Amino acid sequence: MEDEVEAKFLGGSPSVQQGAEQEHASGLSVALKLLSAGPVVILIVLLVILTLSVPNFFTPRNISNILAQIAVIAVVALGQHLVILTRGIDLSVGANLALATVLGALMFRVTDNAFIVMGTMLLAGAAVGAVNGLVYVYGRLPHPFIITLATLSIARGLALELSIGHTTMRGMPATITAIGGGTSYGVPNSFFVVLAVAALVFVIARYVVWGRWIYAVGGQPDAARRMGIPVNQVLVSTYMMSGLCCGVGAIVLSGRAEAGSPLYGNLLELDTIAAVIIGGASFLGGRGNLGHALVGAVMIGVIRNALNLLNVNLYFQLIAIGVIIVLAVESDVLRNHLESRMRVKQAGALG
Amino acid sequence: MSKPVLEVRGAHKRFGAVHALKGVGFVACRGEVLALLGDNGAGKSTLIKCVSGVHGLDEGDILIEGEKVAIRTPAAARGAGIETVYQDLALFDNLTPAENFYCGRELSFPRWLPRGLRLLASRKMNSEAAAVIDRLKVKLPRFDAQVALMSGGQRQAIAVARAAVFARKVVILDEPTAALGLRESRKVLNLIAQLRDEGNAVILITHNMEHVVELADRAVVLRQGHKVGEIEKPNRSNQQDLVAMIVGAE
Ligand SMILES: Nc1ncnc2c1ncn2[C@@H]1O[C@H](COP(=O)(O)OP(=O)(O)OP(=O)(O)O)[C@@H](O)[C@H]1O
Ligand SMILES: [Mg+2]
Numbered sequence: 001m002e003d004e005v006e007a008k009f010l011g012g013s014p015s016v017q018q019g020a021e022q023e024h025a026s027g028l029s030v031a032l033k034l035l036s037a038g039p040v041v042i043l044i045v046l047l048v049i050l051t052l053s054v055p056n057f058f059t060p061r062n063i064s065n066i067l068a069q070i071a072v073i074a075v076v077a078l079g080q081h082l083v084i085l086t087r088g089i090d091l092s093v094g095a096n097l098a099l100a101t102v103l104g105a106l107m108f109r110v111t112d113n114a115f116i117v118m119g120t121m122l123l124a125g126a127a128v129g130a131v132n133g134l135v136y137v138y139g140r141l142p143h144p145f146i147i148t149l150a151t152l153s154i155a156r157g158l159a160l161e162l163s164i165g166h167t168t169m170r171g172m173p174a175t176i177t178a179i180g181g182g183t184s185y186g187v188p189n190s191f192f193v194v195l196a197v198a199a200l201v202f203v204i205a206r207y208v209v210w211g212r213w214i215y216a217v218g219g220q221p222d223a224a225r226r227m228g229i230p231v232n233q234v235l236v237s238t239y240m241m242s243g244l245c246c247g248v249g250a251i252v253l254s255g256r257a258e259a260g261s262p263l264y265g266n267l268l269e270l271d272t273i274a275a276v277i278i279g280g281a282s283f284l285g286g287r288g289n290l291g292h293a294l295v296g297a298v299m300i301g302v303i304r305n306a307l308n309l310l311n312v313n314l315y316f317q318l319i320a321i322g323v324i325i326v327l328a329v330e331s332d333v334l335r336n337h338l339e340s341r342m343r344v345k346q347a348g349a350l351g
Numbered sequence: 352m353s354k355p356v357l358e359v360r361g362a363h364k365r366f367g368a369v370h371a372l373k374g375v376g377f378v379a380c381r382g383e384v385l386a387l388l389g390d391n392g393a394g395k396s397t398l399i400k401c402v403s404g405v406h407g408l409d410e411g412d413i414l415i416e417g418e419k420v421a422i423r424t425p426a427a428a429r430g431a432g433i434e435t436v437y438q439d440l441a442l443f444d445n446l447t448p449a450e451n452f453y454c455g456r457e458l459s460f461p462r463w464l465p466r467g468l469r470l471l472a473s474r475k476m477n478s479e480a481a482a483v484i485d486r487l488k489v490k491l492p493r494f495d496a497q498v499a500l501m502s503g504g505q506r507q508a509i510a511v512a513r514a515a516v517f518a519r520k521v522v523i524l525d526e527p528t529a530a531l532g533l534r535e536s537r538k539v540l541n542l543i544a545q546l547r548d549e550g551n552a553v554i555l556i557t558h559n560m561e562h563v564v565e566l567a568d569r570a571v572v573l574r575q576g577h578k579v580g581e582i583e584k585p586n587r588s589n590q591q592d593l594v595a596m597i598v599g600a601e
Contacts, residue, residue, distance in 0.1 A: 209457050210467040216443050216454050223441035226405055227455030228426035233467070286445035342500060 028342045038331060039280040039295045046299065050306045057309060064188055068181075068256065070301030071190035072097075072249045074294060076268060077275040078201045079245025081293035082238050083144070084276050085205075086218040087285030090242045091148040092132060093249075094268030095155035098261065100124040100250035102159045104176075105169035105260030114175035121254070122247035128155055129243020133236030144239070152269070159262035168259045180255020190252045194294075197248055201290045214238055219286030274321055275300050278328040284336065299324075354416070356381050356552045357402070357433070357521045362411035364397055371397040373576040374411070379521060379552035384543065386563045386585065387556045388597055389573035395556045396438055398573070399523045403435040404428035415520065429456070432520030436527055438556075440510040444499035448491060449480035451498055452513045483516050487542055504535025511542045515549075522546050523554040528562065540566060560590055572596040 034041075051058040076093050083090045104121040111117070128151055135147045163169055172180075182189045205211040213234045217224045224231050249268075254260050272293075279296025281288030300321065307317045355378035364372040371394045379385045389395050400406045402413060404425040412419050415431050422428045428435070443451050453476045459469035481494060489508045491501065498506060507527055514522050524543065528536040536559075543566060547553045557563060563570055563585050570593055572580045580596040582589055 207470050207473075208467075209459050209469050209471060212450065212454065212457060212471060213467065215445060219443040219445035220441070222439075223443060224455070226403075226425045226435075226437065226441050228424065228429060229455045230467070237467075286443070339499060 028338055032335065032338050032342065039278060039292065039299070039328075043295055043299050043302070046302060050302065054306050054309050057306060060186060062305070062309070064183065064186060066298075066301050066305045067191045067194075068188040069305065070297050071188065071194050072253050072265075073268070073271045073275055073300060074194045074297035075197050075252065076242075076245050076249045077272040077279075077293040077297045078197055078290055079242035080269075080272040081276045081281060081288070081290055082201065082205075082214060083242045084273070084281055084283065085214050085286060085288065086235060086238050087221070087283075088136075088144040088235070088238070089148065089273065090129075090132065090239065091145065091269045092128060092151040092155055093242065093246050093272055094265030095152045095159065096125055096128040096243055096246040097250045097253065097265035097268060098263065099128065099155040099159040099162075100247050101254040101260035101264050102163045102169065102262050103260075104250060104254055105171065106162060108171055108173060108260075112173050114173035117173050117176060118251050121250040122244060125243040125245070125247025125250060126240050127243065128246070129240040130236065132243065133239030136239065137232045137235050156262065163260070163262045167263055168257075168261045170259045172254050172258050172260075176251055176255040177258050178255070180252045181258070190256065193248065193252055197245065198290060198294060205290055210234070210237065215286050217286075270321070271300055272297075274325045274328075277332070278324055280328070280332070282332050282336070283329070284332075355379060355414075356416055357554075358414040358417075359398070359402060360412045360414070362398065362401060362413075363409045364394075364401055364406060365409055371576050372401070372408075372411075375573065375576070375578045376411075377571045377578065377581075379554055381520070381550050381552050382547060383568040384547050384553045384555055384566045386567035386570040387554055387573070388558075388563065388570055388593065390597055392575075393573040393597075394576045395573055396525055399435065399525055399554065399556065402428065402521075403433060403437075403523060426455070429517065432518075434514035434518045434522045436507075436510045436514050436522070436524040438525040438529070440506060442498050442506055442510055442513075445497055447495055448484065448498060448509050448512075449477045449494070451509060452476070452480045452483070452516050456517070480516065483512055487512050487515055487545060489538075489542075502535075503530050504532070504538065507531060507535065507539055508542065511539060511546075515542070515546055518546060518549070518551050521552045521554065523556075525556045526558070527555070528557065528559060536562075560594065563593070564590060574599055 056062055076097065080090055080093060100121040103124045104117050107117045107120040132144065132148050132151055135141065136144045139147070141147055179189050179193060205214070213224070213229050216227070216229055217231050217234050221231060253264055275296030276293050277283065277296065278299055279292030279294065281292040303320065304317060307320065357379040360376045362372050362375045375394070375398055377385070387395050387398070397406065401408045402422065404422045404427050407423055413422055414420065420431050422431060443454055446454060458472040458476050459466065460472055461469065484491065484494070489512055491505055498509060501509070511524065511527060527539050531539065540562060543553055543555060555566065564587060567585050570582045570585045571578060572593065574597065582593055585593060
């Protein structure tokens with residue numbers, strides 16, 4: 001047998017092979033690349049079209065508006081993305097965020113110390129996340145859908161109960177209103193919050209052992225166990241991280257509104273799951289990077305904003321987002337199909 | 352036969368009503384290939400999963416170099432120097448070969464942090480994985496692609512190479528050639544021989560008598576959870592005895 005080593009190390013190009021088989025395979029790989037670049041390309045095209053066709057779209061004021069509007073979706077979508085990487089889902093994000101703003105508002109009545117109020121919101125978010133993770137893992141539930149659906153209901157109910165009938169609980173410490181509603185150099189401060197959370201999640205996913213474990217657990221949970229990864233801890237901590245992101249989202253939203261409310265975060269689970277999927281991550285787990293969640297969040301924000309500027313009513317916006325989700329999921333299905341075709345071709349080419 | 356590096360004594364394992372192992376024992380020695388044979392459902396995979404820490408034994412002992420060890424988790428088995436190539440490979444399709452090699456025992460720093468919070472030493476893992484791929488003469492289309500995009504033989508080779516990265520005492524392979532064609536089987540057999548020559552005790556589960564005759568220094572046969580026989584130096588003349596033991600026709 002031929003023993004020369006053909007392996008190309010570290011970023012090397014694929015070994016050159018002759019024949020139609022290989023050409024076909026490279027055609028597939030181009031199609032695959034296009035599909036994975038799809039969301040970014042679509043976003044750019046969308047921005048160009050909207051700039052040219054919608055008056056007042058590409059103005060500093062409106063861009064700053066969009067950034068502020070997407071901040072909450074983006075931050076929570078980043079946490080949602082980690083959960084989806086593990087093959088899970090967090091339906092409780094909206095209710096979690098609402099509960100956190102209510103608890104924050106209640107704490108503000110006790111103290112106007114911004115750090116204590118922020119700490120309350122972060123802790124509340126992480127605590128709901130911990131409940132999700134712990135019950136899912138140690139309650140041996142077949143799917144996190146169930147527990148996060150339950151906490152969706154519980155957290156929303158708690159938020160309504162604790163706010164004793166007030167739909168808005170006015171008042172937030174100045175630091176929080178500055179974070180949520182202020183601007184620096186014309187850029188909303190909340191945008192910097194998104195950057196900070198994105199940077200953190202990026203580092204975790206790329207450079208930290210925990211992040212590698214998240215990908216491994218999502219890719220092949222059974223193998224992860226046999227390879228000695230503490231799967232249970234990874235899952236619980238991931239749901240806690242998603243909850244923590246809800247806490248951050250709560251700070252941003254209650255700061256912008258200068259209030260807490262049990263009604264905040266309505267349909268946030270839809271927006272964040274949509275952002276992750278539209279951005280091009282996979283429901284099959286273990287695939288995609290956080291860029292997907294960000295691109296998806298921006299896309300949703302941009303579409304909403306444009307539809308607003310065009311005076312399209314809210315009902316149609318919901319329909320539009322739903323249709324886009326279906327298209328995005330279909331492209332994920334197509335991508336997986338192409339990948340398995342490609343695998344077969346490669347196997348053939350290498351004999 | 353040198354001093355055994357792994358010994359299993361009186362192993363029992365039940366899954367509810369199924370009594371999968373009924374007092375099985377065997378030894379494995381360095382520099383030797385032990386074939387573990389038996390029909391479908393005989394208990395081979397169960398036995399090696401107990402040794403690999405996937406299942407706990409209900410009764411019986413596992414000894415490493417003469418010392419009793421408690422192997423309750425896969426990590427414990429690996430810590431004791433036992434590497435396993437599972438029947439389903441247990442690869443992560445979404446990761447690269449190098450990421451697969453180190454998954455679950457990443458090289459990381461700084462040491463004073465809890466393992467999960469440490470930073471990945473990616474460059475080191477990549478270069479060491481590349482060295483192993485090189486040493487084992489495994490051919491891959493590219494080293495930085497997801498394992499999902501590789502062929503059955505390449506995936507098998509990656510799983511074997513992963514065991515080779517960490518192999519110190521025992522390497523167990525559960526039907527490593529079952530899904531492979533002739534050429535790819537040949538490559539995996541060569542890898543097995545290489546692991547043996549590097550001083551590991553190799554335990555090979557297979558249904559292929561040709562491979563047993565070619566590679567095995569000893570063969571242990573299981574039938575319905577019992578150990579029904581052991582043959583030294585399986586060869587073409589005693590191959591028939593082995594087959595008779597496996598199927599149970601005397
Ligand atoms: N996790 C489990 N739960 C219940 N029964 C099991 C489990 N694992 C194995 N068994 C049973 O134990 C017996 C032995 O199975 P095992 O997988 O060890 O066989 P095997 O010798 O590896 O067979 P094959 O050659 O088909 O891989 C079978 O009857 C099987 O159904
Ligand atoms: Mg088996």
